[in-house]
Amino acid sequence: MTKHPCRQLTCEIISIGDEMTSGARLDTNAQWLSRRVGELGVVVKFHSTVGDTLSDNVDVFRIAASRADIVVATGGLGPTRDDLTREALSIMVDRPLEMRDSAMQHIESMFAKRHREMPERNRVQAMFPIGSDEIFNPQGTAPGIDLKVERDGQMPSRIFALPGVPAEMVRMFDETVAPRIMQQSGGGSRISHAVMKFFGVGESEMEQRLGEMISRDREPRVGITVSGATISLRITATADTDETCAAMIAMTREEILKLVPEYYFGDGESFEQQHAVEATLRARDESLCVIELGRAALLGDWFASLGDSPAYRGGISLATTDDMVGLLDVANTADAMTEIQRRFRSDWVLMVDAYPPLDAKPETPLPNADVNLVVRAPGGKCHEKTIRIGGHPDILHARIGKAAMAWLREVLE
Structure with missing residues (x-):
């Protein structure tokens, strides 16, 4: 058996489908996979996108396997004639497809649960290149394919083919593919994640404050992403046991909170500031x-998305303060806030006065403008703050709304 020197693994992400090459659909799978593969310590070196042509699919897989240790592909595993991934892989390795009874039984059970008759065409989803392994799909009828491709003088390239449906792809990657990649890279057999959320600091400043904590060779790894002005720090720990992973994550959380405590508001992939406000209230x-x-x-x-919460009484949206004063038939803005607090039977009032118009060209950043934020406390005292804020129209209003929630959290604390 050929021994290969220990080195950092490389990866190529492949997105399959005419809807991707035509621009009809945004490729969010490749973005998500790149981040997650990187968190496992694997360097993503290439992205490829290919349409629904068999010869092109064969070429893309052949090139990817020749230059990357890990290949993760999404799409092309459905039952229709334009789903070509399994056939392309079969041609590439020159091995025929074979029926897998375990996959067929699962597909049949999925249709039975939905009280639907399985079309004959769905049988193709249980076909695998000889020598490949199944990647179980607990949510759909398209199992994934795990296939090793031999390379001269190098370690085999390993192809993981996953469905294009994001919810299915994410779960299959986290539950099956990620542990297999970690075993191949020599990491621990268990992987745990934690996500910490921050608002009020830019990405470059956050990176500067964290320093070596976001180094790619650190363990646990800390990845940084920004979405809608909210920063997420994703901690990924690999070890032999879940308990060791948890201890590593807890220690890393403590280190992060010592470095940037003032911007932190909670934990979890989907946790946002409205959840933090609701918990406090x-x-x-x-x-x-x-x-x-x-x-x-x-x-x-955002607050309505909390559902039936006793912490949120509702809200109003109007163009100007004059509209609010006139609607309530009061003398001024302060009286209007008092009246709204009374009518809504709420302890606190949060007001944004006012979002600036987004009448510039879509690609043109808006100049800085003053926006007043007001928090009215249960006793009637008003806490006011003026922020000067500008930026791209796509994100400006979200930044203002999140700044308002951050101001409310500061007052509540």
């Missing part, structure tokens, strides 16, 4: 309503 048995002036109502949407 619930603990205090208090409630909130929101007022949004200008032409946006993001706070109302």
Whole structure:
């Protein structure tokens, strides 16, 4: 058996489908996979996108296997004639497809649970190149394929073919593919993740504050991503046991909180500031309503997404303070806030006065403008803050709404 020197593995991500090459669909799978593969310590060196042509698929897989240790592909595993991944892999390694009874039984059971008759065409989804392994799909009828491809003088390239449906792809990668990659790279057999959320700091400043913590060779690894002005730090620990992973993550969390405590607001992939505000209000048995002036109502949407929560009483959205004063038939803005607090029977009021118009060209950043944020406390005292903010129209209103929630959290604390 040929021995290969220990080195960092490389990866290529392949996205399959005419909808990708035509631009009809945004390729979010490749973005997600690149981040997750990188968190496992594997260097993503290439992205490839290919349409639904068999010869092109064979070429793309052949090139990827020749230059990357790990290949992760999404798409082309459905039952229709334009789903060509399994056939392309079969041709590439010159091995025929064979039926896998375990996969066939699972596909049949999925149709039975849905009280639907399985079309004969779905049988093709249980076909695998000889010598490949199945990647179980707990949510759909398209199992994935795990195939090793021999390379002269090098370690075999390993291809993981996954469905294009994001929810299925994510779960299959986390539950099956990631552990297999870690075993190949010599890492531990267990992988655990934790996500910490921050607002109020830019990505470059966050990287500077964290220093060596986000080094690619650190263990646990800390990855940084930004979405809608919110920073997520994803901690990935690999070890032999879940307990060791948990201990490593806990220690890393403590280190991070020592470096950037003032911007942290919670944990979890889907955790946002509205959840942090709600938790604080619930603990205090208090409630909130929101007022949004200008032409946006993001706070109302975000807090409404909490569902039936005793912490949120509702909100209003109006164009100007004059509209609010006139609607309530009061003398001024302060009286209007008092009246809204009374009518909504809320302890706290959060007001954005007001979102600036987004009437510039879509690609043109908007100049800085003053936006007033007001928090009215249960006793009637108003806490005011003016932020000067600008930026791209696609994100400006979200930044203002999140800054308002950060100000409310500061007052609540």
